[in-house]
Amino acid sequence: xxxxxxxxxxxxxxxxxxxxxxxxxxxxxxxxxxxxxxxxxxxxxxxxxxxxxxxxxxxxxxxxxxxxxxxxxxxxxxxxxxxxxxxxxxxxxxxxxxxxxxxxxxxxxxxxxxxxxxxxxxxxxxxxxxxxxxxxxxxxxxxxxx
Amino acid sequence: xxxxxxxxxxxxxxxxxxxxxxxxxxxxxxxxxxxxxxxxxxxxxxxxxxxxxxxxxxxxxxxxxxxxxxxxxxxxxxxxxxxxxxxxx
Numbered sequence: 001x002x003x004x005x006x007x008x009x010x011x012x013x014x015x016x017x018x019x020x021x022x023x024x025x026x027x028x029x030x031x032x033x034x035x036x037x038x039x040x041x042x043x044x045x046x047x048x049x050x051x052x053x054x055x056x057x058x059x060x061x062x063x064x065x066x067x068x069x070x071x072x073x074x075x076x077x078x079x080x081x082x083x084x085x086x087x088x089x090x091x092x093x094x095x096x097x098x099x100x101x102x103x104x105x106x107x108x109x110x111x112x113x114x115x116x117x118x119x120x121x122x123x124x125x126x127x128x129x130x131x132x133x134x135x136x137x138x139x140x141x142x143x144x145x146x
Numbered sequence: 147x148x149x150x151x152x153x154x155x156x157x158x159x160x161x162x163x164x165x166x167x168x169x170x171x172x173x174x175x176x177x178x179x180x181x182x183x184x185x186x187x188x189x190x191x192x193x194x195x196x197x198x199x200x201x202x203x204x205x206x207x208x209x210x211x212x213x214x215x216x217x218x219x220x221x222x223x224x225x226x227x228x229x230x231x232x233x234x235x
Contacts, residue, residue, distance in 0.1 A: 052154040052185060053201035058162065059218040066158035068184075094217065108157050112165075119162045123220040 001117040002078075008141040009034075010079040013134075017085040020054075021046050024065045027081035027100040034077070037104045041072035045102070054089035061132070062122060063089060063097040066104070073104040076111045078118070082131060082140060098132055147178040147233075150193035152202050156184030160198060163219045167197065170226045176233060195232065 010030040018026065024046055031037045044067035049056060058064045079102045086096035101118075105111040121127055127143065134140045149167060153160035160182035167180050183191060185202055196206055200215040207213045214232050218224050 048154045052205070055154050055199045055201045056159065058159050058199070059220040062220070064159055064162075066155055068155050068157070103158050105157055111157075112161065115158070115162050116165050119165055119220055123166075123222065 001113050002121055003145040005076075005078045005114055006080060006141075006144050008137060010077070011137050011140050011144075012079075012081045013084075013137050013140065014081060015084040018083060018087050020049065020063075020087050020089045023063075023081060023083065023087040023097075023100050024049075024102065027065065027079055028102045030079045031077050031102060031104055036073070036075045036077035037102075038072035038074065041067055041104060044068070044071035049089065054095045057089050057095050057097055059122060060094065061086075061096070061098050061128065063087070063100045065100065065102045069105055069107050073106050075104075076106045076114065077104045078102065078114065080140070082134070099128070147176070147195075148193040149178045149180045149195045149197060150188055150191060151180065151182040152185055152188040152196055152198040152206060153182070154185055154202065156182060156187060159219055160184070163198065163216065163225075166220065166222055166225055167229070170222055170229060174226065174229060176229065197228075 028042045045065045056063050056065050081100040083098050086098050089095040130143050151160040151164040164180050164182040195212050197214040203213040203215040214228050
């Protein structure tokens with residue numbers, strides 16, 4: 001299920017430091033380019049963090065940027081940015097992330113299976129470690145497909 | 147018993163948390179109605195327990211609501227420990 005959505009063309013690796021706003025913008029690019037989301041969705045994801053704090057940091061090293069279907073989602077989709085230097089979502093060490101997911105849900109129900117699969121995948125710390133150590137986008141895609 | 151998983155948007159992270167809470171309460175033998183919502187709606191929705199990331203729980207805590215903070219929404223052991231501590235106490 002995860003591998004169906006999170007294909008190689010939606011995975012990026014980046015080796016320079018980024019602010020969290022830049023990281024969300026960059027992570028969202030594949031979904032803007034393939035028409036899954038509109039620019040308004042990206043702005044809203046960033047706005048939400050400004051308004052409600054770094055709640056998108058869902059686990060150590062993992063940010064899960066998202067907004068609501070009506071903020072500009074055209075189809076359910078997901079993308080991933082893996083950064084070599086951690087992105088700070090606040091001044092606190094627990095808000096540093098190297099895996100930045102952008103998640104877009106076209107409605108509030110259909111993506112349940114995708115989230116369930118992602119949750120199982122990311123709760124395996126070994127998998128997360130392998131993602132962080134991967135040296136190329138191809139390698140990341142292979143780990144997700146396995 | 148009603149448990150409300152809360153995040154900024156009411157889907158995405160809160161839905162993932164709700165999925166994991168359902169897994170955990172099954173093994174703990176707790177019977178509860180688990181749903182997820184956004185921060186704004188959660189302020190007017192009544193539940194026995196509100197659960198979410200510390201940033202969201204801080205904004206929801208008013209001294210009356212029972213809030214449970216979870217740092218790692220993907221960690222079944224952390225969710226299990228928190229639910230055991232708060233709900234069975």
